[in-house]
Amino acid sequence: MSANPITGGFNTFSGSKYNANQIRPPVQYAKPGPFTKSKLLQDCPEADIRVLKDAAAKVVAQPVSALLQLSLSANWSHITTGCVALDRCLRGGIVTRGITEICGASGVGKTQLLLQLSLTVQLPRELGGLGKAVAFICTEDTFPSKRLFQLAKVFEKRFPDQKINYMGNIYIEHVLEADDLLKCVGVRLAKLMESLRIGLIVIDSVAAIFRTYNNYIKRARDMRKLANYLLYYTNKYQCAVICVNQVATVSDAAKETPCLGLAWAHLGRTRLKLSKVPKEVKINEDLFTVRRFEIVYSPETPNEVAEFMITGGGVVDVPI
Structure with missing residues (x-):
């Protein structure tokens, strides 16, 4: 048997107000132009935003400014x-x-x-x-x-x-x-x-x-x-x-x-x-x-x- 490649999967977020039996409304994309917070998030449910922020906080344990200061090869020997x-x-x-x-x-x-x-x-x-x-x-x-x-x-x-x-x-x-x-x-x-x-x-x-x-x-x-x-x-x-x-x-x-x-x-x-x-x-x-x-x-x-x-x-x- 050969070595298996590293694979990933799609993660499902819990906590949304939509369940598996409900049809989620289509996503409303922002119109072309400068991206602003209101345009990107105006149609996103508040519960989804909270779940996304919590998930991002678990991945990014440090402030973005601190991550930018790290060398890309910091963990390489x-x-x-x-x-x-x-x-x-x-x-x-x-x-x-x-x-x-x-x-x-x-x-x-x-x-x-x-x-x-x-x-x-x-x-x-x-x-x-x-x-x-x-x-x-x-x-x-x-x-x-x-x-x-x-x-x-x-x-x-x-x-x-x-x-x-x-x-x-x-x-x-x-x-x-x-x-x-x-x-x-x-x-x-x-x-x-x-x-x-x-x-x-x-x-x-x-x-x-x-x-x-x-x-x-x-x-x-x-x-x-x-x-x-x-x-x-x-x-x-x-x-x-x-x-x-x-x-x-x-x-x-x-x-x-x-x-x-x-x-x-x-x-x-x-x-x-x-x-x-x-x-x-x-x-x-x-x-x-x-x-x-x-x-x-x-x-x-x-x-x-x-x-x-x-x-x-x-x-x-x-x-x-």
Whole structure:
């Protein structure tokens, strides 16, 4: 069985002077022109007005002026990336709202960043995490468990006071076909979300599944179905969702264009792009390639750019 979408219903108000057996007079709409209180409410029964005001008072527990002063993201959490430059760019880290897409060419560090996020999400909130586990779905290569083990040892040394079983809090699934992915996300992931505290859902990658479609109408339908599942989970469980996308060369002017077109781009909330910079940094006789982190679009952060490196200790800042 698949996860049920969030549904709502029409509420019936009690207290009106009309009962179920009486015919209610037709509504008299206000004439065109400036809306005034008298025009809007002159034909509305006083009992109905009182019921509406009482219902509104239960929903709006604060004055409107106080609500306008609240930040739209006041109740959203962030997962630190473990890199100061990237957190500064993201205003705190990956947000637990909507779908975040990470795109980039092969070898730019997408999976490395995902592995680090799989560890940081397990940290307590005071350290930038959520204290929750990870659901990691692989659609391309096998899961890099050896690299994760190396990073887990780094985190154990970095946070010696935190007794966290990093390797035991990551739940991995391998799928290769679109139908298997939808079944995994709609059925098996739903059961996992109900039984465990999952703070991060990762799909690496969506492009490997949907680029093989010949029927683009069906592809768009399946992508929407996948997005609906993921949005349901992030809304219900306050978790972050990250989907990896590949890039393709469309023209000489657009050599790294994210795959899957607008049909997928419109389903995501934030798009992040990773790329390599023709610059290297030497640390202890070792050369490390500098990489570029770019916010392509996001509703709460400006389109900023940061630089980072990938070392044996994970995703780190570029030394000054």
